[in-house]
Amino acid sequence: MSYGGGELFGDISLKVQPGSFHFLTGPSGSGKTTFLKLGYGALLPTSGQVRLFGQEVRSLDRDGVALARRRIGVVHQDVKFLDHLSVADNVALPLTVSGRDTADQLANLDELLAWVGLRDRADALPAELSGGERQRAALARAVIMQPEVVLADEPTGNIDWEMSQRLLTLLVELNRMGTTILVATHDLNLIRAAKSHVQARVLRISNRRLQLAGADL
Amino acid sequence: MIAEASALLIGDPQADRMVPPTGFTARLTGFAAGAMAFLAVFALALSLATGRLAERWSDELGRASTIRISAPAEERAAQVEAVLRILEATPGVVSSRAIPMEEAAKLLEPWFGPDLPLDTLPVPQLVEVVEEKSGFDAQGLRLRLSAEVPGAVLDDHTRWRAPLVQAAGRLRFLGVLSILLIAATTAAMITLAAQAALAANAQVIAVLRLVGAQDSYIAKAFVRRFTLRALSGAAVGVLLGMLAVWMLPQAQEDGGFLTGLGLQGWHWLLPLFIPLLGAAVAFVATSAAARRTLRELT
Ligand SMILES: Nc1ncnc2c1ncn2[C@@H]1O[C@H](COP(=O)(O)OP(=O)(O)OP(=O)(O)O)[C@@H](O)[C@H]1O
Ligand SMILES: [Mg+2]
Numbered sequence: 001m002s003y004g005g006g007e008l009f010g011d012i013s014l015k016v017q018p019g020s021f022h023f024l025t026g027p028s029g030s031g032k033t034t035f036l037k038l039g040y041g042a043l044l045p046t047s048g049q050v051r052l053f054g055q056e057v058r059s060l061d062r063d064g065v066a067l068a069r070r071r072i073g074v075v076h077q078d079v080k081f082l083d084h085l086s087v088a089d090n091v092a093l094p095l096t097v098s099g100r101d102t103a104d105q106l107a108n109l110d111e112l113l114a115w116v117g118l119r120d121r122a123d124a125l126p127a128e129l130s131g132g133e134r135q136r137a138a139l140a141r142a143v144i145m146q147p148e149v150v151l152a153d154e155p156t157g158n159i160d161w162e163m164s165q166r167l168l169t170l171l172v173e174l175n176r177m178g179t180t181i182l183v184a185t186h187d188l189n190l191i192r193a194a195k196s197h198v199q200a201r202v203l204r205i206s207n208r209r210l211q212l213a214g215a216d217l
Numbered sequence: 218m219i220a221e222a223s224a225l226l227i228g229d230p231q232a233d234r235m236v237p238p239t240g241f242t243a244r245l246t247g248f249a250a251g252a253m254a255f256l257a258v259f260a261l262a263l264s265l266a267t268g269r270l271a272e273r274w275s276d277e278l279g280r281a282s283t284i285r286i287s288a289p290a291e292e293r294a295a296q297v298e299a300v301l302r303i304l305e306a307t308p309g310v311v312s313s314r315a316i317p318m319e320e321a322a323k324l325l326e327p328w329f330g331p332d333l334p335l336d337t338l339p340v341p342q343l344v345e346v347v348e349e350k351s352g353f354d355a356q357g358l359r360l361r362l363s364a365e366v367p368g369a370v371l372d373d374h375t376r377w378r379a380p381l382v383q384a385a386g387r388l389r390f391l392g393v394l395s396i397l398l399i400a401a402t403t404a405a406m407i408t409l410a411a412q413a414a415l416a417a418n419a420q421v422i423a424v425l426r427l428v429g430a431q432d433s434y435i436a437k438a439f440v441r442r443f444t445l446r447a448l449s450g451a452a453v454g455v456l457l458g459m460l461a462v463w464m465l466p467q468a469q470e471d472g473g474f475l476t477g478l479g480l481q482g483w484h485w486l487l488p489l490f491i492p493l494l495g496a497a498v499a500f501v502a503t504s505a506a507a508r509r510t511l512r513e514l515t
Binding site for chain 1: 234235237238420423430431434
């Protein structure tokens with residue numbers, strides 16, 4: 001993969017098994033976000049192959065990518081919402097744009113907001129949320145379609161330790177229900193904390209390679 | 218297309234909410250559509266009125282010219298005969314006949330009443346000349362008549378209208394052309410407005426894409442908004458335009474051109490199609506703009 005300059009990655013290969021829990025770590029600028037973007041079709045690889053649910057991304061048209069994205073929930077490093085809609089409407093957005101905003105689907109919305117602890121903030125605007133609340137709203141939006149895969153990019157980036165723990169718990173719960181999870185983070189403490197709850201593989205990008213991290217983590 | 222359009226109007230207000238409201242461009246688009254619709258009403262009225270004029274005038278043109286023979290009673294029959302003979306030899310004349318006195322009386326009735334004492338009045342004898350479409354050489358005929366039948370005068374009063382009929386036809390064409398230009402201008406303005414709105418909402422579009430929205434869904438939100446805006450703006454414009462046309466001075470029977478500019482009868486229904494045309498133009502223009510812009514935004 002290259003943004004026009006040098007190659008970001010050397011020879012790397014990863015197959016994510018359904019139901020697994022992965023952490024992706026590495027120094028800033030090593031390509032964690034880029035790796036996740038390749039994983040939900042936001043970027044096309046400049047060389048090599050990316051398969052989503054068995055399909056080569058380059059063979060998908062824009063609609064095909066849109067459909068694949070409905071099976072992948074993404075929590076972005078810089079979470080973006082529609083600022084003119086309420087938190088509840090933003091969380092329900094994936095349902096709305098896929099025409100699945102039926103009454104019983106929306107009934108789950110309340111439950112979901114409660115799950116991430118945002119029931120009281122349902123009618124707030126995104127701009128009125130704290131950093132941790134934004135991250136949790138983003139997680140709720142990522143999972144409302146009951147995706148098979150959740151990709152989270154620094155989900156605990158700018159929130160305190162307690163809130164990070166809470167978010168991690170939510171991700172672990174999702175994984176217990178069968179969702180495949182891939183979390184990019186530079187927070188090694190978070191990874192250590194997770195290891196006592198879940199069987200997670202830790203991958204590290206360093207020197208343009210993807211390596212399995214040692215037992216020190 | 219019709220099903221699509223009606224689905225669009227009944228619509229998915231949900232999809233509409235996805236794009237933040239844009240007060241100023243919304244009002245501008247509505248205003249532009251309204252102003253264009255207002256102008257379109259006048260262009261329509263112009264082309265309908267000139268069409269009517271052209272028809273009436275060319276009808277009158279198709280009718281005969283007349284030759285008036287004012288001669289003492291005893292010479293009259295001979296002169297009529299001479300005139301008919303000349304006419305027979307004139308190229309471009311289809312037929313000619315002397316109009317009987319009773320018929321002449323009928324022609325005069327509107328001016329002099331039914332009890333006209335024809336025998337005591339010096340009413341001229343009339344000869345009706347039906348001409349070919351290409352007409353005849355009026356100048357030459359006049360010369361021959363003055364040489365051979367001094368009492369006969371060719372009256373081709375409708376002939377001067379021929380260039381007017383042509384002018385009226387041109388005006389009608391210009392009216393239709395104006396309507397087409399107005400539609401094209403509206404399309405151009407709405408394309409620009411839609412493109413600006415799409416560009417201004419690049420962030421919104423990015424978020425919608427991240428959550429799995431297909432381009433058709435995103436496009437629909439914009440298309441619906443601009444179509445409805447154009448429809449309502451044009452509706453107001455058309456109503457104001459019709460009001461303005463209605464307040465024009467009434468057409469007189471004999472209607473000069475200027476007073477005949479209004480709409481008549483069922484023609485009043487035609488302007489009502491202008492908002493539909495405006496909405497269709499907005500629909501097509503915004504769809505095309507959205508398709509293009511969404512392809513470029515990655
Ligand atoms: N759109 C882009 N255009 C050009 N270069 C880019 C672009 N996005 C990222 N890069 C570069 O690619 C490299 C990897 O970036 P990436 O965002 O994937 O890193 P990261 O591991 O997520 O870093 P961080 O921990 O700071 O989030 C960086 O050197 C970055 O400058
Ligand atoms: Mg990153």
